[in-house]
Amino acid sequence: xxxxxxxxxxxxxxxxxxxxxxxxxxxxxxxxxxxxxxxxxxxxxxxxxxxxxxxxxxxxxxxxxxxxxxxxxxxxxxxxxxxxxxxxxxxxxxxxxxxxxxxxxxxxxxxxxxxxxxxxxxxxxxxxxxxxxxxxxxxxxxxxxxxxxxxxxxxxxxxxxxxxxxxxxxxxxxxxxxxxxxxxxxxxxxxxxxxxxxxxxxxxxxxxxxxxxxxxxxxxxxxxxxxxxxxxxxxxxxxxxxxxxxxxxxxxxxxxxxxxxxxxxxxxxxxxxxxxxxxxxxxxxxxxxxxxxxxxxxxxxxxxxxxxxxxxxxxxxxxxxxxxxxxxxxxxxxxxxxxxxxxxxxxxxxxxxxxxxxxxxxxxxxxxxxxxxxxxxxxxxxxxxxxxxxxxxxxxxxxxxxxxxxxxxxxxxxxxxxxxxxxxxxxxxxxxxxxxxxxxxxxxxxxxxxxxxxxxxxxxxxxxxxxxxxxxxxxxxxxxxxxxxxxxxxxx
Ligand SMILES: Cc1ncc(COP(=O)(O)O)c(C=O)c1O
Numbered sequence: 001x002x003x004x005x006x007x008x009x010x011x012x013x014x015x016x017x018x019x020x021x022x023x024x025x026x027x028x029x030x031x032x033x034x035x036x037x038x039x040x041x042x043x044x045x046x047x048x049x050x051x052x053x054x055x056x057x058x059x060x061x062x063x064x065x066x067x068x069x070x071x072x073x074x075x076x077x078x079x080x081x082x083x084x085x086x087x088x089x090x091x092x093x094x095x096x097x098x099x100x101x102x103x104x105x106x107x108x109x110x111x112x113x114x115x116x117x118x119x120x121x122x123x124x125x126x127x128x129x130x131x132x133x134x135x136x137x138x139x140x141x142x143x144x145x146x147x148x149x150x151x152x153x154x155x156x157x158x159x160x161x162x163x164x165x166x167x168x169x170x171x172x173x174x175x176x177x178x179x180x181x182x183x184x185x186x187x188x189x190x191x192x193x194x195x196x197x198x199x200x201x202x203x204x205x206x207x208x209x210x211x212x213x214x215x216x217x218x219x220x221x222x223x224x225x226x227x228x229x230x231x232x233x234x235x236x237x238x239x240x241x242x243x244x245x246x247x248x249x250x251x252x253x254x255x256x257x258x259x260x261x262x263x264x265x266x267x268x269x270x271x272x273x274x275x276x277x278x279x280x281x282x283x284x285x286x287x288x289x290x291x292x293x294x295x296x297x298x299x300x301x302x303x304x305x306x307x308x309x310x311x312x313x314x315x316x317x318x319x320x321x322x323x324x325x326x327x328x329x330x331x332x333x334x335x336x337x338x339x340x341x342x343x344x345x346x347x348x349x350x351x352x353x354x355x356x357x358x359x360x361x362x363x364x365x366x367x368x369x370x371x372x373x374x375x376x377x378x379x380x381x382x383x384x385x386x387x388x389x390x391x392x393x394x395x396x397x398x399x400x401x402x403x404x405x406x407x408x409x410x411x412x413x414x415x416x417x418x419x420x421x422x423x424x425x426x427x428x429x430x431x432x433x434x435x436x437x438x439x440x441x442x443x444x445x446x447x448x449x450x451x452x453x454x455x456x457x458x459x460x461x462x463x464x465x466x467x468x469x470x471x472x473x474x475x476x477x478x479x480x481x482x483x484x485x486x487x488x489x490x491x492x
Contacts, residue, residue, distance in 0.1 A: 039441030040084040049078035085464035089446035092461030095312035098370030102363030113357040116345035126361035144323035151277035152195035154318040158300035162242040162271030164329035187211045188244035189221035219254035242271040248279025251448040252404035258294030274301040281308040383409040383460045412455040417485035427454040
């Protein structure tokens with residue numbers, strides 16, 4: 001490749017252009033529907049990709065055309081296509097065209113937004129787009145927002161700020177060997193995402209300090225059980241640190257009763273963190289805004305534009321009314337990071353653990369401007385309508401049983417052939433059926449465990465997903481269910 005290098009050691013401008021144009025053409029076709037040509041779920045077994053990769057790094061420069069060909073031949077077969085319209089697993093997402101353009105520019109600029117000075121636009125754009133989002137979601141004016149990579153990190157930072165509020169000494173003294181510091185407890189429903197328990201592990205609260213509160217018949221936190229757990233912990237000498245309410249749980253997208261939870265927090269003192277990673281976006285729609293009711297009383301709230309707002313992964317928003325507390329928890333400025341503006345501007349390194357930060361706001365800005373609030377709402381409504389049609393179909397199909405309400409765009413259900421009553425057999429049958437449907441390469445669904453047993457999940461969130469895709473999903477499900485029923489010996 002030495003002939004491709006410019007004098008500076010970069011690629012020559014002409015070579016960069018040639019390579020980039022080929023890639024952009026490929027991505028344009030991919031986003032325009034070519035993604036459908038690939039099986040949505042990668043058809044490789046473990047290590048099948050790695051055996052085709054050299055074990056040592058190249059000693060000398062590889063030719064860029066060869067690298068491109070290896071991408072097509074070696075890498076692509078091992079890709080699961082999250083941007084495929086048939087991707088309906090976990091939470092369906094879309095790295096949309098405008099978002100990809102923002103990413104491209106961010107990569108080209110390669111700024112590090114650790115300090116205001118290290119790229120003023122990166123900081124100011126971030127603060128401004130998050131203000132747009134705060135206002136569009138009707139969250140309190142004056143709340144401060146900043147970006148992180150994922151909801152897992154945003155939630156961990158929220159709980160770290162809660163710890164700072166509860167124990168201002170902790171930053172200096174740590175938590176070990178402190179007779180003055182009772183053990184801390186964090187409460188979330190048993191439907192909360194595993195990232196909350198992981199945050200407890202990372203923050204020294206430990207899994208012993210994590211309380212999984214039972215859910216009600218619609219998978220929402222049981223607030224009476226929350227009150228009881230807090231009272232029991234207090235009586236045992238523990239300090240309730242935080243309650244995490246989930247708006248849009250991972251399995252069923254249920255919404256915890258935030259107003260009642262906020263009331264408990266106000267009475268008993270713990271921090272209220274809201275995990276709205278998936279469903280926060282839905283609150284842009286007036287008819288779904290109810291899901292954030294009560295959140296104006298939260299101490300921190302996370303939602304992920306990379307889940308259902310068409311922004312390429314990764315992009316997670318953390319909002320809080322307590323900007324100062326986050327800074328108190330995390331700011332630590334060595335001489336080499338001071339600037340003439342220190343103390344007069346927002347330096348984003350002060351709000352979390354990481355120093356270096358990507359220019360994530362650029363892709364978010366691109367998406368918000370290219371779609372507009374109304375454009376995003378229109379697309380969310382289409383997804384919700386598709387999910388509701390699917391739910392209605394499941395309700396009418398004798399072989400299927402819906403297992404949870406459908407507040408947004410995720411449907412949980414299972415196949416239940418007449419005569420099959422054994423719980424283990426039903427679970428096995430549904431997991432087998434899932435594998436069969438996923439082997440089609442046309443759709444990719446995931447599963448979870450609900451009160452009734454194993455549930456299949458269809459999560460609609462891709463911009464390219466149409467009625468035809470959902471109909472095809474239904475056909476595959478019906479076909480697999482019919483044959484599963486037959487082999488279960490029901491004759492149906
Ligand atoms: C409710 C909820 N919270 C948090 C997460 C974790 O998100 P991330 O991958 O951004 O850490 C998820 C992931 O699906 C989720 O559903």
